[in-house]
Amino acid sequence: MQNHAESTLKAGAAKTCITPPLGAIINGELGPRVAHRIHDDLFVRALALDDGANRLAFAVVDTCVLDRPVCDEAKQLIQRHTGLPPDHVLISAVHTHSGGSVCGAHLSEADEPYRRSLPPRIADAVCCAVNNLAPAQLAWGSGSVPQHVFCRRLFVKAGATYTNQIGQTTDRAKMNWDSPHPADGEPTGPTDPEVFVLSIQRADGRPLALLANYSLHYVGDVGPGDISADYFGAFANRISELLGADASFVGILSNGTSGDINNWDPKVGPNSPAPYTRIRKVADDVAQEVLRVVQRMQYRHDVPLRTALRECVVATRRPTAAEVEQARAVIAGRALDKLRGWLDNNAREQILLAGYPAEVSMPLQVFRIGDLAIAAWPGEIFAASGLELKRHKPLFNIELANGWYGYIPPVEQFPLGAYETWRMRTSFLETNAIPKMMACFEELLK
DSSP states (O other), X not given: OOOGGGOOOEEEEEEEEOOOOTTOEEOSSSSOEEOOEEXXXXXXXXXXXXXXXXXXXXXEESXXXXXXXXXXXXXXXXXXXXXXXXXXXEEEEOOOSSSBOOSOBTTBOOOHHHHHHHHHHHHHHHHHHHHTOEEEEXXXXXXXXXXGOEEOEEEEOTTOOOOOTTSOSOOSEEESTTOXXXXXXXXXXXXXXXXXXXXXXXXXXXXXXXXXXXXXXXXXXXXXXXXXXXXXXXHHHHHHHHHTOOTXXXXXXXXXSOTTEESOOTTTOSOXXXXXXXXXXXXXXXXXXXXXXXXXXXXXXXXXXXXXXXXEEEEBOOOOHHHHHHHHHHHTTOOGGGOOHHHHHHHHHHHHHTTSOSEEEEEEEEEEETTEEEEEOSSEEXXXXXXXXTTSSSEEEEOSBSSOOOEEOOGGGGGGOSGGGSSBTTBOBOTTHHHHHHHHHHHHHO
């Protein structure tokens, strides 16, 4: 029996609503959509931990992507109000494709009023979590939910000819957007079925918060024009029900390394009887497995906390002057709202990338909670890279953290082609970015 009077660990949790107004821009697809209905509210869900010597905080945001300026502004506000240093805060996006547009991607641009509203709301959630710090105990563990993760990149079958969305026939891999398809071959990489669980209880054993992690891009069977936190929000509600928690409990699901993973079996396709059917199914299956893991946990109240952050500098891929001129000829002076389809999008992306710097500096971060390590990646990372870092056990990965630098594929995926490798704002880093990031993480983990 633990002596709670001797507990050194404190924890606090909170959430703030960030639902955009109707009429706001929704990104995540090729072109912009407009919010017509609020299916479920969006939140920033925050968790703060304090071991008496160190304090750290998570903020998981119901949005598609967050770029570094938004994260940095939120961290500055958090430091101003709580004294918590920026490198002690981990801010990540869940990657719902039915949230307000915070960053430009493809033919969608940021909804500027909504973008400006986010840093204070993120800071509010973390500040409230810090204000709620109280004696607590925590435990961690993991389970497996393999039935909802599929590699969405497939080899093009030998002898088959496949024309991709930008009119090329040279890719050796394809997305499963149009699967099942005669050109579908085997997956180009593994999946990561692990669901990791960090469970926090009050000193008296009542559930306070839970941070889970699962490597699934998103589900996406939402209604047209709906605002929704996708299965991330549905999980938060379901795990609260299963644990019998009170209204102050904060359930959180962060995204693992899922840049090449979705829940569509390419042999079947993205079938859904009705909107939200798959969202509810995936959320319930993940929550049921999390409950099973929680029920066998042993809690501790004396866990030391540590954090480290390092900048990783990588080069960018940019078009040549000739490629930019070719792109301008395709656009032919048309305004953004007159552009349609992948060919227009690809041309516009080259013009935008021409103005990018030759290199960028990305924040890589590691939290330590006792022996547990949590690695924060600022982009959309393939499952293979996450699994490689998970050799350091226990460890889980949170992607889309502290910034967004597009898809960052492993080196061996670039010669295969397909969407995640195409040079656009969604994939603009050098082909050797992952080895550089991996070396940086190895140093951080030491």
